[in-house]
Amino acid sequence: MKKKIATILLLAIISLQVYNIYAIQRFPKPEFESGHTQPPTVTPDPRAQALDILDTFVLVAALSVVTWLVIKKRSRKGVFWMSVFAVLYFGFFREGCICSVGSLQNITLALFNPEYSIPLTAIAFFILPIVYTLFFGRTFCAGVCPLGTLQDIFALKPMSIKTWLEKVLGIIPFIYLGLAILYAATSTDFIICRYDPFVGFFRFDATFMMFSIGGVLLLTGIFIARPYCRFLCPYGALLNLVSRFSKKHITITPTECIQCRLCEDSCPFEAIDKPVLLKEKEERPIAVRRFLMYTIIIPVLILIGGYTGSQFHENLASVNTKVRLANELLNETNYGETEQEAFEITAFKAAGQSKEELYNEVAAIIKKFYIGGWILGGFIGLVFGLTLVSLTIFKYREDYTPNKGTCLSCARCVDYCPVLPEVKTELQ
Amino acid sequence: MAKKEKKKDLNRRAFIDRGFRFSIGLGLTGLGVGLYKRSRAKEYVWQLDPAKCIQCGRCATSCIMTPSAVKCFHVYDMCGYCDLCGGYFRPEAKNLTTAAENQLCPTAAIERKFIEEPFFEYHIIEELCIGCAKCVKGCGAFGNGSLQLQVNHRLCVDCNECSIARDCPADAFERVSIDSPYIFAGFSKEENKS
Numbered sequence: 001m002k003k004k005i006a007t008i009l010l011l012a013i014i015s016l017q018v019y020n021i022y023a024i025q026r027f028p029k030p031e032f033e034s035g036h037t038q039p040p041t042v043t044p045d046p047r048a049q050a051l052d053i054l055d056t057f058v059l060v061a062a063l064s065v066v067t068w069l070v071i072k073k074r075s076r077k078g079v080f081w082m083s084v085f086a087v088l089y090f091g092f093f094r095e096g097c098i099c100s101v102g103s104l105q106n107i108t109l110a111l112f113n114p115e116y117s118i119p120l121t122a123i124a125f126f127i128l129p130i131v132y133t134l135f136f137g138r139t140f141c142a143g144v145c146p147l148g149t150l151q152d153i154f155a156l157k158p159m160s161i162k163t164w165l166e167k168v169l170g171i172i173p174f175i176y177l178g179l180a181i182l183y184a185a186t187s188t189d190f191i192i193c194r195y196d197p198f199v200g201f202f203r204f205d206a207t208f209m210m211f212s213i214g215g216v217l218l219l220t221g222i223f224i225a226r227p228y229c230r231f232l233c234p235y236g237a238l239l240n241l242v243s244r245f246s247k248k249h250i251t252i253t254p255t256e257c258i259q260c261r262l263c264e265d266s267c268p269f270e271a272i273d274k275p276v277l278l279k280e281k282e283e284r285p286i287a288v289r290r291f292l293m294y295t296i297i298i299p300v301l302i303l304i305g306g307y308t309g310s311q312f313h314e315n316l317a318s319v320n321t322k323v324r325l326a327n328e329l330l331n332e333t334n335y336g337e338t339e340q341e342a343f344e345i346t347a348f349k350a351a352g353q354s355k356e357e358l359y360n361e362v363a364a365i366i367k368k369f370y371i372g373g374w375i376l377g378g379f380i381g382l383v384f385g386l387t388l389v390s391l392t393i394f395k396y397r398e399d400y401t402p403n404k405g406t407c408l409s410c411a412r413c414v415d416y417c418p419v420l421p422e423v424k425t426e427l428q
Numbered sequence: 429m430a431k432k433e434k435k436k437d438l439n440r441r442a443f444i445d446r447g448f449r450f451s452i453g454l455g456l457t458g459l460g461v462g463l464y465k466r467s468r469a470k471e472y473v474w475q476l477d478p479a480k481c482i483q484c485g486r487c488a489t490s491c492i493m494t495p496s497a498v499k500c501f502h503v504y505d506m507c508g509y510c511d512l513c514g515g516y517f518r519p520e521a522k523n524l525t526t527a528a529e530n531q532l533c534p535t536a537a538i539e540r541k542f543i544e545e546p547f548f549e550y551h552i553i554e555e556l557c558i559g560c561a562k563c564v565k566g567c568g569a570f571g572n573g574s575l576q577l578q579v580n581h582r583l584c585v586d587c588n589e590c591s592i593a594r595d596c597p598a599d600a601f602e603r604v605s606i607d608s609p610y611i612f613a614g615f616s617k618e619e620n621k622s
Binding site: 026043107203350 | 492
């Protein structure tokens, strides 16, 4: 018993001393004679967690309503008002964060970096729109995504662009997707968030560069509808692929197409496939030969792409802050500063890590980028190959149908179709 | 004949579509379940560790908010209530008065109040503070280090990736549990070194 008390006392004294070590101050806190009471340090509370759950709930509700408006009600007006709601809620109220487009980086980071624990809302924001797309097409793009709907409101005078140009520009989202995954997987940066052109508008606060890029995109969007969605958005690239296998999808006509051609120019995104006549059907041997040629070309493109990507791995890695630091230390460039030591170098010295440790760490990161460069390059090669193949494939169509991949389910074309749903019942 | 062929073709396409749909669905479920295990039930928020901070001043400029969501916090428990406050006065201040030319803070966000001889109390006026860390540096260099930079969670919108964290040269930003959203360094940097 006595021993116990003694140890407790000893512990207490030691802990007091530990406390003292920490509490040694140059100027000890005074004891006031006037009876002044010291005010507390104010620490404002963070936003309540319940609101994150509300965000997920609003996402599900908005997706359901837009899907119902597109598939069942076929109402462009409804979709328009839902997109206004999305811009107001997900854009201006929630200030554009978190969004589904950016969430794909959280998913990648969580897959590659076990130390990162992903928020549940990020998982929900990534998976739910894909699930909806899998069943109903890209209704998320139509009226829920704040980036897309903001541009949609600006699409006032859409013009058509050349097919080849559209196909070439259509490859960019996949390259962007590959880069975003590479940088998220190596825990380097979230480039989608960094170069989000519209989040600055939602927050009324943008750097001059991002404000100009966003402004240019919105102004071009008046003539070339939704340029970010079609030619940049990496999440849109994913939804494009998924949407091709969607169970249901918006149709231009409620019943049967009468080939009136009224809807032909109605789509601002040129996502309406025109009928291809059967007489254009080519000889079978030619088609077979072409197919064989492409099966050879695609692996070759993947190899070329992969090799090129791996050659650029050091350039890709130089974005990483640690790689940059090692570079500046090695070359003694001091981040281009001449007057004083760069903050990064001061901080590095203060942290007490040796240069060798840093270089070893950086070597491991660069190795990751080498592998990543191969995969990224190969992926880009594959996308190029598949785009080439898709340009030569003819699907024989009799009617005007929305292209399931590129159609954003905005329901504009529906208003152009003169066929009424009642006609069917009359005929029967 | 032609019609029959077409029907078969359509069926085949429908079959392929269904196959793809099924496998994408399966993949998504797998991804969701796998990630759920790694997810966190508790929310995390961004915060900076004052022990790592080198007072470079980027908090004032890198935040997506203007003025920054990072503010100076005064840990009164550590304050020495000095008359000659390193966080309040410029090093070359002529006299210890509240005159503007003597103040270190570029926005005059620190309020100096006489308590009793020889003690003064300092308050941060949050609305004026821009998070430039000038006072933090001064207090850390000449005083107890009771002025510390912290993310003010009433202002922080908790970006997916904090833009200050990206620019922070000292890697001082981290995600902390929402239950203890503030980190105060209990001792000044100089003493930590010695």
